[in-house]
Amino acid sequence: MTPLFIPSPAVSVWHLGPIPIRAYALCILAGIALAWYLIRRRWARLAGDTEKLENVLLGTVVCGIIGARLYYVLVEYPELFFGRRGTWYHMFYVWQGGLGIWGGLAVGALAAYLLCRHYNFRFSVLADCLAPAVPLAQALGRVGNYFNQELYGLPTDLPWGLEIDAAHRVAGYASFATFHPTFLYEALFNIALAAFLVVVVERRWQWGRGKLFATWIVGYAIGRFCLEFVRIDPAKEFLGLRIHAWASLVLGLAALIVLLRLRVTRPGPNYPDAAARTW
Numbered sequence: 001m002t003p004l005f006i007p008s009p010a011v012s013v014w015h016l017g018p019i020p021i022r023a024y025a026l027c028i029l030a031g032i033a034l035a036w037y038l039i040r041r042r043w044a045r046l047a048g049d050t051e052k053l054e055n056v057l058l059g060t061v062v063c064g065i066i067g068a069r070l071y072y073v074l075v076e077y078p079e080l081f082f083g084r085r086g087t088w089y090h091m092f093y094v095w096q097g098g099l100g101i102w103g104g105l106a107v108g109a110l111a112a113y114l115l116c117r118h119y120n121f122r123f124s125v126l127a128d129c130l131a132p133a134v135p136l137a138q139a140l141g142r143v144g145n146y147f148n149q150e151l152y153g154l155p156t157d158l159p160w161g162l163e164i165d166a167a168h169r170v171a172g173y174a175s176f177a178t179f180h181p182t183f184l185y186e187a188l189f190n191i192a193l194a195a196f197l198v199v200v201v202e203r204r205w206q207w208g209r210g211k212l213f214a215t216w217i218v219g220y221a222i223g224r225f226c227l228e229f230v231r232i233d234p235a236k237e238f239l240g241l242r243i244h245a246w247a248s249l250v251l252g253l254a255a256l257i258v259l260l261r262l263r264v265t266r267p268g269p270n271y272p273d274a275a276a277r278t279w
Contacts, residue, residue, distance in 0.1 A: 005178045006162045012147040027144035028099075031137030032061055038133035046125060048275030056115040056126070064108025069094055071103020075243060077234070101138065101224075102247045105217075124210035124266070125274045131216040132197040135190035142190075145183035153180030153230035160184075170232050182231050189223040208270030214259035221252025 014021045036057055044050050073081055073091045077098070081091045109127070116123040145151040149168035155161075161178030169176070193216065201207050201215050228235075228245035236243040 006160055006181060006184075008149045008163055008165060008168075009147050012149075023147035024144035025094075027147070028141050031140035034140060035130075035133040035137035036061075038136065039129050042129040042133070043126070043275050045272075046129070046270055046275035047273040048121070048125075048129075049119075052119045052121075053126075056112060056119060056121065059115050060108050060112040063111035064104040065094070065099070067107025068099035068101065068104030070107070071100030072098040075100065075103070075236075099141075100244075101220075102244075102251060105251075122274065124213070125208075125270055127210055127213035128202075128208055128270055129275075131212045132194040132202075135194045135197075135216065135220065139187040139190040139194075142183040142187040146181070151183045151231065151233055153182035153185075153227075154232055156180050170234070173232065179232075180230050182227050185230075186223065186227055189227075190220070193219045193223065202269070206269040208274070209262065209266040209268060211259060211262045211266070212270075214255045214262060217255035218252055218259060221248040221255065224248040225252065 009023070012023045014023075039057060040050055040053060043053050069091070078086075080086050081088050112126060112130075113123050115121075116126055142151075146162075149164050152162055152164060155173060155176035156178060158180075160181065162181040162184075163178050166174065173179075196219070197212055197216055202212055207215065225245050225248040228242045228248065231242075238246055241249075
């Protein structure tokens with residue numbers, strides 16, 4: 001009986017003449033496009049100025065990508081770029097993969113906050129518009145990891161084990177052929193989280209005014225913290241925990257504190273004209 005497994009793509013780059021078309025980049029762009037569309041619709045539903053929103057989203061996306069790359073370069077794998085065998089200018093090779101969600105979230109959120117100040121928008125309302133859209137964008141972005149054969153987990157012989165080519169296997173695991181597809185787990189978790197935010201948190205619980213955004217951070221932090229115990233890609237550790245797990249723990253707890261405070265100071269949902277109200 002032939003064992004079941006998920007095969008990895010044989011090709012992750014196609015060429016349009018001399019121009020390389022990378023699956024990872026296409027997945028990231030598809031995620032950004034989907035999130036942009038959903039955020040714009042949610043903002044318009046709350047009577048927001050969609051013309052100015054375009055500028056806010058553009059600045060947020062650009063800064064978010066920069067922050068995500070900086071997190072990967074400076075926190076996750078600085079030795080790949082600044083070590084003995086590192087090549088510093090490879091930090092600009094974003095198409096090869098390497099974006100840290102927590103860096104993107106931090107820098108992107110800061111940019112969004114400053115742009116909201118500039119355009120006299122309510123940041124909490126915009127943040128709630130982002131909350132269910134961003135995890136869906138993350139889910140699409142994780143498909144790029146599938147094409148790159150990266151961010152998988154421990155070896156497994158389960159039917160949904162992912163076959164990884166020998167050239168892409170993490171050091172110490174060369175004798176194993178199939179692994180937990182942790183990027184797929186994260187993608188599915190993000191889709192479920194987005195549905196939970198809209199169906200339960202926003203509609204049933206009637207949470208708004210920043211609480212939806214804080215709930216997303218708490219939820220994602222929990223999921224990411226758990227997945228870090230399955231992933232085997234090289235990562236720095238502190239006190240026995242991977243650095244990503246620490247980031248998830250710290251930011252998740254911070255978001256939980258903010259959420260508990262908002263439930264007291266800003267109860268209720270986002271009202272129909274919430275985006276039209278200024279500071």
